[in-house]
Amino acid sequence: MSEPLKFQYEVDGDNFTSAGQASVQVKKVLRRLGLDPETIRRVSIAMYEGEINMVIHAGGGEAEVLIYEDSIEIILRDKGPGIADIDQAMQEGFSTAPDNIRSLGFGAGMGLPNMKRYTDDMQIESTVGVGTTITMRVNL
Amino acid sequence: MTVEQLAQCDGMCALACPAPEREICGVYIGDLLSWVMGRAEADNVWITIMSNVNIIAVAALADTACIILAEGVTLEPSVLETAMAKEINVLQSAKPIYETALLLHELC
Numbered sequence: 001m002s003e004p005l006k007f008q009y010e011v012d013g014d015n016f017t018s019a020g021q022a023s024v025q026v027k028k029v030l031r032r033l034g035l036d037p038e039t040i041r042r043v044s045i046a047m048y049e050g051e052i053n054m055v056i057h058a059g060g061g062e063a064e065v066l067i068y069e070d071s072i073e074i075i076l077r078d079k080g081p082g083i084a085d086i087d088q089a090m091q092e093g094f095s096t097a098p099d100n101i102r103s104l105g106f107g108a109g110m111g112l113p114n115m116k117r118y119t120d121d122m123q124i125e126s127t128v129g130v131g132t133t134i135t136m137r138v139n140l
Numbered sequence: 141m142t143v144e145q146l147a148q149c150d151g152m153c154a155l156a157c158p159a160p161e162r163e164i165c166g167v168y169i170g171d172l173l174s175w176v177m178g179r180a181e182a183d184n185v186w187i188t189i190m191s192n193v194n195i196i197a198v199a200a201l202a203d204t205a206c207i208i209l210a211e212g213v214t215l216e217p218s219v220l221e222t223a224m225a226k227e228i229n230v231l232q233s234a235k236p237i238y239e240t241a242l243l244l245h246e247l248c
């Protein structure tokens with residue numbers, strides 16, 4: 001099998017207004033590759049939710065996107081506080097977002113559920129005090 | 141109906157219309173961004189009162205046809221610039237959300 005196409009991005013934890021740039025970049029790449037619009041939508045929304053979470057909850061991190069012949073893999077790594085109770089975090093409506101973030105329209109507690117819904121597989125590895133790695137896969 | 145045609149309706153005003161030919165299909169209403177990303181469909185009109193720059197990214201990723209800011213909500217010049225750069229249509233409705241939705245119901 002041929003090597004996957006690989007893209008890497010730094011996600012800046014301080015700049016909230018530019019958050020989402022990596023996802024917008026990836027969307028452009030997928031468009032250029034000629035993938036169908038619904039797949040592009042699923043991949044880029046799932047990645048954006050993860051990217052925003054790294055900015056809001058983890059002070060930034062890094063994103064890697066691997067495009068295989070039959071799937072796309074998105075890996076998001078941060079060195080934030082980690083998630084103590086993953087089952088709880090996955091519940092619709094659960095959020096620890098502070099008020100200033102909520103006033104921007106985030107903090108509905110729907111990001112992780114969206115990531116799960118829009119991808120074919122999602123794995124969360126998290127250690128409190130060390131960080132979080134989320135791996136998502138969308139089949140083509 | 142296209143975004144340009146919608147912009148010409150009574151009570152509507154185009155704040156940024158970089159993709160006027162875009163066809164609209166269906167409506168989603170909401171201010172919580174993750175709800176919008178989870179529930180809005182491509183080509184929807186998205187009615188909201190949120191006006192910070194993150195709505196532009198959300199509209200781009202969710203692939204909505206246009207944002208309508210209800211209640212006469214406006215955009216900061218820097219957000220308008222981002223909308224133009226990302227080719228996101230943004231209209232303004234002088235009316236509240238409910239009346240704006242009723243108008244869309246008549247139109248499409």
Ligand SMILES: Nc1ncnc2c1ncn2[C@@H]1O[C@H](COP(=O)(O)OP(=O)(O)OP(=O)(O)O)[C@@H](O)[C@H]1O
Nearest residue numbers: 053057058089095096106107108109110111112174
């Ligand atoms: N990368 C992360 N590091 C640490 N905690 C996280 C991370 N991602 C998510 N969380 C925790 O999981 C909770 C739920 O995340 P989720 O994305 O579903 O909701 P939210 O970000 O709070 O709100 P929304 O995504 O709807 O704007 C967060 O409030 C936060 O406590």
Ligand SMILES: [Mg+2]
Nearest residue numbers: 049053111112
């Ligand atoms: Mg989130």
